[in-house]
Amino acid sequence: MDQQTLLDEVVGSEYKYGFTSDIEQELLPKGLSEDVVRFISARKNEPEWMLEWRLKAYQQWKTMKEPTWPNVDYPPVDFQDIIYWAAPKKKPELNSLDEVDPELLATFEKLGIPLEEQKVLAGVAVDVVFDSVSVKTTFQDKLAELGIIFCPISEALENHPELVRQYIGSVVPPNDNFYAALNSAVFSDGSFVYIPKGVRCPIELSTYFRINARNSGQFERTLIIADEGSYVSYLEGCTAPQRDENQLHAAVVELVAHDRAEIKYSTVQNWFPGDKDGKGGIYNFVTKRGICAGVDSKISWTQVETGSAITWKYPSVVLKGDNSIGEFYSVAVTNNKQQADTGTKMIHIGRNTRSRIVSKGISAGVSQNSYRGLVKVLPVAQGARNFSQCDSLLIGDACGAHTFPYLEVANSTATVEHEATTSKIGEDMLFYCNQRGIDTEAAVALIVNGYAREVLNQLPMEFAVEAQKLLAISLEGSVG
Amino acid sequence: MTPLLQITNLHASIEDREILKGIDLSVNAGEVHAIMGPNGSGKSTLASVLAGREDYTVTEGSVLFNGKELMELSPEERSREGLFLAFQYPVEIPGVSTANFVKTAVNESRKHRGQEPLEPAAFLSLMRERMALVEMDPSFLQRSLNEGFSGGEKKRNEIFQMAMLDPVLAVLDETDSGLDIDALRIVASGVNALRRADNATIVITHYQRLLDHIVPDFVHVLWNGRIVKSGDKSLALELEQRGYDWLKQESAVEA
Ligand SMILES: Nc1ncnc2c1ncn2[C@@H]1O[C@H](COP(=O)(O)OP(=O)(O)O)[C@@H](O)[C@H]1O
Ligand SMILES: [Mg+2]
Numbered sequence: 001m002d003q004q005t006l007l008d009e010v011v012g013s014e015y016k017y018g019f020t021s022d023i024e025q026e027l028l029p030k031g032l033s034e035d036v037v038r039f040i041s042a043r044k045n046e047p048e049w050m051l052e053w054r055l056k057a058y059q060q061w062k063t064m065k066e067p068t069w070p071n072v073d074y075p076p077v078d079f080q081d082i083i084y085w086a087a088p089k090k091k092p093e094l095n096s097l098d099e100v101d102p103e104l105l106a107t108f109e110k111l112g113i114p115l116e117e118q119k120v121l122a123g124v125a126v127d128v129v130f131d132s133v134s135v136k137t138t139f140q141d142k143l144a145e146l147g148i149i150f151c152p153i154s155e156a157l158e159n160h161p162e163l164v165r166q167y168i169g170s171v172v173p174p175n176d177n178f179y180a181a182l183n184s185a186v187f188s189d190g191s192f193v194y195i196p197k198g199v200r201c202p203i204e205l206s207t208y209f210r211i212n213a214r215n216s217g218q219f220e221r222t223l224i225i226a227d228e229g230s231y232v233s234y235l236e237g238c239t240a241p242q243r244d245e246n247q248l249h250a251a252v253v254e255l256v257a258h259d260r261a262e263i264k265y266s267t268v269q270n271w272f273p274g275d276k277d278g279k280g281g282i283y284n285f286v287t288k289r290g291i292c293a294g295v296d297s298k299i300s301w302t303q304v305e306t307g308s309a310i311t312w313k314y315p316s317v318v319l320k321g322d323n324s325i326g327e328f329y330s331v332a333v334t335n336n337k338q339q340a341d342t343g344t345k346m347i348h349i350g351r352n353t354r355s356r357i358v359s360k361g362i363s364a365g366v367s368q369n370s371y372r373g374l375v376k377v378l379p380v381a382q383g384a385r386n387f388s389q390c391d392s393l394l395i396g397d398a399c400g401a402h403t404f405p406y407l408e409v410a411n412s413t414a415t416v417e418h419e420a421t422t423s424k425i426g427e428d429m430l431f432y433c434n435q436r437g438i439d440t441e442a443a444v445a446l447i448v449n450g451y452a453r454e455v456l457n458q459l460p461m462e463f464a465v466e467a468q469k470l471l472a473i474s475l476e477g478s479v480g
Numbered sequence: 481m482t483p484l485l486q487i488t489n490l491h492a493s494i495e496d497r498e499i500l501k502g503i504d505l506s507v508n509a510g511e512v513h514a515i516m517g518p519n520g521s522g523k524s525t526l527a528s529v530l531a532g533r534e535d536y537t538v539t540e541g542s543v544l545f546n547g548k549e550l551m552e553l554s555p556e557e558r559s560r561e562g563l564f565l566a567f568q569y570p571v572e573i574p575g576v577s578t579a580n581f582v583k584t585a586v587n588e589s590r591k592h593r594g595q596e597p598l599e600p601a602a603f604l605s606l607m608r609e610r611m612a613l614v615e616m617d618p619s620f621l622q623r624s625l626n627e628g629f630s631g632g633e634k635k636r637n638e639i640f641q642m643a644m645l646d647p648v649l650a651v652l653d654e655t656d657s658g659l660d661i662d663a664l665r666i667v668a669s670g671v672n673a674l675r676r677a678d679n680a681t682i683v684i685t686h687y688q689r690l691l692d693h694i695v696p697d698f699v700h701v702l703w704n705g706r707i708v709k710s711g712d713k714s715l716a717l718e719l720e721q722r723g724y725d726w727l728k729q730e731s732a733v734e735a
Contacts, residue, residue, distance in 0.1 A: 423574075427534075427535075428571050429571050429573060431531075431533055431534075431555065432567065432570070432571040432573075433573075433585075434532070434554070434555035434556045434559070435531050435532075435555055435556075435558075435559055435564075435565050435567075436559055436581070436584075436585035436588075436641065436645070437556050437559035437560045437585050437588040437589045437592070437645070438556060438584055438585055438588055439554075439556045439588075440556075442584065442588070446573075446576055446580070446581070446584055447573060447575075447576065449575075449576075450573060450574060450575030450576030450577075450580075450624070451574065451575050452575070453575040454575070
């Protein structure tokens with residue numbers, strides 16, 4: 001594809017983040033084979049065991065079938081029509097932002113993420129995953145002093161292979177599901193975080209993901225380990241350029257919390273949802289899971305999902321350690337023809353484990369929004385407790401909201417509570433706002449942000465503000 | 481003097497059913513008008529049409545507000561121009577705090593007038609001051625708008641918002657209904673405190689007792705979509721004693 005075609009695609013785009021950066025890229029031909037897996041591994045100078053691990057995952061993937069149970073509908077994905085490797089040709093070795101490719105910096109400007117400002121004002125160390133290779137990591141020194149490792153997973157494989165080997169696939173095994181297997185075989189890059197014993201990470205760790213190379217499926221792999229008594233808050237946010245063809249994204253995120261450790265993982269997801277007819281959006285099939293491995297540990301997922309044509313995502317927590325806590329806070333917006341099937345799984349194994357689920361679905365246009373959640377209490381999970389709140393908000397008459405709460409309770413001392421509501425932004429509410437001088441668009445933003453407040457409150461401050469704006473933007477034109 | 485509000489031969493229907501059948505009313509700055517009438521006579525319809533509710537179709541007539549044709553303005557523009565409606569049934573908005581709602585509303589009107597948004601500190605003290613007018617506890621600011629408020633609290637919240645928006649014309653739709661005598665006195669004294677020579681109030685009620693507290697300059701009786709009688713405050717007393725039937729008969733004879 002030449003520059004002119006790219007430009008044409010960008011001009012006249014409806015999506016405000018719809019552009020393609022023209023940093024030179026190295027692409028592998030389309031298609032997946034053992035050779036492709038070997039190429040990726042070799043290209044990244046990976047140790048032999050990593051290659052073996054990938055190849056095994058690839059063999060398993062070949063025997064698996066795409067899941068069809070989610071309540072989403074899309075044409076079959078041709079896995080041989082995807083590029084599995086794309087890396088910027090010039091891989092820079094950088095010490096400061098000044099050395100970053102100006103094209104890349106311009107890209108961040110367009111995204112409204114001035115890296116420099118983020119860095120200075122918000123105190124956020126940003127590990128930028130630009131396509132497949134991480135280009136820039138900041139705040140390394142400060143974190144290194146505390147013994148915190150925060151780097152691309154490819155770098156971790158070079159410098160801390162024993163840690164990666166110990167934990168990768170320990171929460172989401174390669175054969176966990178079709179997309180996890182695919183990811184395990186071909187994952188490009190992603191972030192690696194290790195917080196040593198007793199260390200409280202002083203800043204919010206943050207990664208911005210971007211899908212940039214045409215047709216290059218993006219397979220991120222994130223691994224976060226919080227050792228005994230440590231704490232970390234991790235933010236993930238992303239936007240993507242407009243595309244004609246659907247883009248597949250199949251990330252895997254694994255979290256491990258040891259005794260008394262706490263991991264807070266927040267996501268604002270804003271990938272291109274497709275145009276009004278649902279054309280060109282991202283397919284987002286993600287496996288996110290954390291394990292509260294130690295006693296008194298805690299894992300909290302917060303997500304604001306506004307983008308993607310199709311979302312299929314269930315951030316889950318395995319509550320293994322006694323007294324451990326799992327939380328899931330979610331706002332999922334679907335508009336136009338978007339489809340989302342999202343929720344969580346809370347697996348109670350340890351004694352007195354607690355989980356809390358707050359899911360707020362918002363559907364507009366002709367979209368379909370499903371909550372799917374599993375609360376499973378094993379026979380050994382004495383005194384386990386769960387509370388689930390699943391709310392749906394409808395805007396207009398043509399959209400759909402569905403809830404599929406599954407309960408498997410095998411311990412009689414467990415307490416499981418489930419509440420669900422469905423409401424609608426009615427004419428009365430809008431008129432009341434109008435009468436107070438608030439126009440309909442602003443009223444929808446106000447009402448929706450109010451509805452989602454309990455979840456937004458879980459986000460770090462700057463992120464919450466961004467997320468509020470995003471909710472409003474993604475619902476523009478949905479009423480009236 | 482040009483009236484603040486000039487309603488001429490106003491007809492309005494809902495779902496092809498005519499509810500307002502030719503209303504004429506003129507309200508000057510500094511005046512308080514009461515509109516009374518039995519249930520179903522069209523009082524709330526009149527209020528909704530003035531505020532611009534889309535369910536109603538205006539089929540005939542005009543409404544001039546401050547010299548502007550009201551029917552050409554959107555509901556939010558009418559509000560920003562200084563028209564306020566205290567709802568008979570205020571809506572609840574879960575998750576949106578009263579403070580945030582009122583701040584958004586006030587800042588929209590300020591923007592309309594070319595003013596900067598108020599500073600948070602100034603805003604907060606203004607809100608506290610205006611809440612005191614209706615003896616509302618400041619803790620309500622943090623609560624979701626009207627959610628779980630008692631009937632009386634909702635009505636006080638309406639008057640609080642009125643005080644914050646400082647309208648040119650306020651239409652109070654049955655603000656007294658569901659209020660005990662103390663709440664009634666509080667709400668009325670709030671409204672009275674906001675009365676000035678350059679604003680006006682239309683009080684819709686079907687009980688005389690509110691008018692003991694908010695004393696009207698004029699009383700109009702709305703029946704079957706028309707104003708069938710107008711007078712001064714003594715008309716309200718007469719209605720209290722005699723009910724509406726004599727008027728119905730009178731206007732039936734006229735018609
Ligand atoms: N949404 C509606 N659809 C159909 N009829 C309505 C609607 N709203 C009000 N009406 C009718 O209009 C008439 C006037 O109602 P309303 O203005 O509420 O009277 P009031 O406030 O004087 O009690 C009543 O007969 C009522 O049934
Ligand atoms: Mg009424």
